[in-house]
Amino acid sequence: MNRIKIVGIGPGHKDYILPIAYKTIEEADLLIGGSRNLEVFQDYKKETLCYEGNLKEIVETMAIQKENNKKIVVLVSGDTGFYSLLDYIKNFFSDEDIEVIPGISSFQYLFSRLKRSYKGYGLYSLHGRDIQVDAYIEKHQGVFLLTDEKNTPSSIVTSIMDAYGHWKMIVGENLSYENEKITQGKVKDFRKKEFSKLCVVVIEKYVE
Secondary structure (H helix, E strand, C coil), X not given: CCCEEEEECECCXXXXXXXXXXXXXXXXXXXXXXXXXXXXXXXXXXXXXXXXXXXHHHHHHXXXXXXXXXXXXXXXXXCCCCCCCHHHHCCCCCHHHEEEECCCCHHHHHHHHCCCCCCCXXXXXXXXXXXXXXXXXXXXXXXXXXXXXXXXXXXXXXXXHHHHCCCEEEEXXXXXXXXXXXXXXXXXXXXXXXXXXXXEEEEECCCC
């Protein structure tokens, strides 16, 4: 059966893409993904389709191409099970229509760089969401957050400063790339600091 394959391609660098993901992509007729994800595989000379806010059109195209027996691979950043397109695609296709290839998530990568476990942490995404971060923090010993252009580290600080200014904050930028940077300090120390678009945040109780 010709299945649509949803493939996690890790935090960014090619070294963190699993071998099975490369094999699946090599066999594909059509690669679908964000522009940054498609750039990683531009040397493969595959037919590509970029999604930039046109998800309904993308799904319609996927259905047509699947009927035409095209081997379709949808590229998602990080892991397929962590705030990826998987849930959206499952609204339109059955489990029998898809196959999922996992990847290394940004939280797995960051906590490995911190040399510790993420057990007990809440894992959340702020992408396109208007959420009270402090509501997350209250539930866990710490939280990991995917940020976006609106929900930046500095905007997060502003929203939690009064209650959690003494807590610890960690910002991971450009994870797995050569210009990777991990900055740590108290929440209050991150006011007005600027970071790259590709960043994630950890907020946790401060241990002296």
